[in-house]
Every structure is written in C-alpha cells, then in structure tokens.
Amino acid sequence: xxxxxxxxxxxxxxxxxxxxxxxxxxxxxxxxxxxxxxxxxxxxxxxxxxxxxxxxxxxxxxxxxxxxxxxxxxxxxxxxxxxxxxxxxxxxxxxxxxxxxxxxxxxxxxxxxx
Amino acid sequence: xxxxxxxxxxxxxxxxxxxxxxxxxxxxxxxxxxxxxxxxxxxxxxxxxxxxxxxxxxxxxxxxxxxxxxxxxxxxxxxxxxxxxxxxxxxxxxxxxxxxxxxxxxxxxxxx
Numbered sequence: 001x002x003x004x005x006x007x008x009x010x011x012x013x014x015x016x017x018x019x020x021x022x023x024x025x026x027x028x029x030x031x032x033x034x035x036x037x038x039x040x041x042x043x044x045x046x047x048x049x050x051x052x053x054x055x056x057x058x059x060x061x062x063x064x065x066x067x068x069x070x071x072x073x074x075x076x077x078x079x080x081x082x083x084x085x086x087x088x089x090x091x092x093x094x095x096x097x098x099x100x101x102x103x104x105x106x107x108x109x110x111x112x113x114x
Numbered sequence: 115x116x117x118x119x120x121x122x123x124x125x126x127x128x129x130x131x132x133x134x135x136x137x138x139x140x141x142x143x144x145x146x147x148x149x150x151x152x153x154x155x156x157x158x159x160x161x162x163x164x165x166x167x168x169x170x171x172x173x174x175x176x177x178x179x180x181x182x183x184x185x186x187x188x189x190x191x192x193x194x195x196x197x198x199x200x201x202x203x204x205x206x207x208x209x210x211x212x213x214x215x216x217x218x219x220x221x222x223x224x225x226x
Contacts, residue, residue, distance in 0.1 A: 045213055048213070105159070107156055
C-alpha cells in the first residue's frame with residue numbers, strides 16, 4: 001500500500017480564499033483523522049471519522065472549517081474563508097479497527113495564507 | 115483534562131551516546147501510550163506502542179517504558195546515530211475516547 005496520501009503538499013493562498021485539502025487513507029482502515037500542527041500549539045486533532053461518519057469535530061476551530069468523507073477512500077478538509085492564522089501543516093492519518101491503535105500519518109499539507 | 119508534557123524540548127548529543135527522552139501525562143486512565151518520530155517536512159511514524167497493562171516495549175535500539183500510576187514514560191535510545199536526528203513525540207489514548215493526545219515533542223540532534 002502507498003500509505004496515506006495527501007494533496008496538495010504545499011498550498012499558498014491569499015486571505016479570504018477557499019482552501020481544500022485532500023486525503024486518501026490506507027485501504028481497509030476504518031478511522032480517519034485530521035490534525036493541525038503549529039509551533040505554538042503543537043499537534044491538535046481537528047476531527048475524526050469512523051466508517052465515513054464524523055464522530056468528534058470538537059477540535060474544529062470555527063465554522064470556517066468543514067470536513068467530509070463521502071466514501072471510504074477519500075476525505076476533504078475545507079477552509080472558507082481562509083485567514084493568515086490558519087497557516088499550519090495539516091496532517092491526515094488513518095487507523096484500522098480501534099482508533100487508539102497505531103495511526104498512520106500522511107506527509108502533510110503545508111498551508112500558508114497571506 | 116489530559117495534558118502531555120515532554121522534557122527536554124531539545125537535545126543535542128554526540129554520536130554513540132545513550133539517551134533518554136521523557137514524557138509525562140496528567141491522567142493515568144489511558145489505553146496506551148505511543149512514541150512517534152517526525153522528520154523535518156514529513157509526517158509522523160509510529161515507533162513503539164505500549165498497552166496500559168505493559169511496562170515496556172523494545173524495537174532494535176529503542177526501548178520505551180511506561181509507569182502508568184506515576185504518569186510517566188521514557189524512550190531510551192541506545193548508541194545514538196546521526197540518522198536518529200528527528201523530533202520525537204509521545205501520545206496517550208485516554209479512556210472513553212478514540213483520540214490521541216500528543217505532547218509537544220523533543221527535537222533531537224545527533225552530531226557525528
């Protein structure tokens with residue numbers, strides 16, 4: 001398996017623009033997680049899905065952030081409108097079975113909002 | 115609220131040294147504790163997972179211990195190499211949640 005795939009790897013956009021981050025989890029994994037990593041706050045869980053259903057979105061910072069998982073092999077994280085404080089590295093991870101088992105991380109998307 | 119702390123925040127050692135990274139957590143009600151490695155510009159790679167009923171796990175030159183009652187874990191790296199240079203993060207899985215709570219990491223540099 002190719003592992004967790006994220007696209008794009010880098011994104012530079014201007015404040016107010018819509019940003020869509022994409023993730024393809026490892027085939028057969030039931031859980032999918034979206035994280036954000038910054039120097040100030042470290043690694044934070046934004047939202048996670050189990051069998052394509054959002055389970056906990058309490059980490060989503062505000063209504064400008066939304067996430068979907070239309071099928072078992074694809075998820076998106078959307079920011080609309082984007083703001084400079086959204087600049088961070090966004091990781092997607094997936095795991096098989098129980099969520100607290102080993103999570104496999106993608107390479108991340110480095111987002112810069114000007 | 116579960117909080118995870120890692121000390122030191124950064125560490126620089128010469129090649130060949132044995133070293134210890136520390137992780138502490140405030141709530142002992144956890145399923146397991148994991149150690150991850152993150153290389154610059156890359157995602158996280160799981161190194162070791164210790165279930166709450168276990169005391170330690172070993173993989174090659176790495177040994178992780180868990181003292182759940184005191185809220186502490188250590189990652190021991192034997193005979194460090196420049197290739198070990200990375201950021202090491204620990205994470206706990208609290209009861210009644212599917213989440214991982216991460217520490218802030220220890221940035222390790224091993225110089226030749």
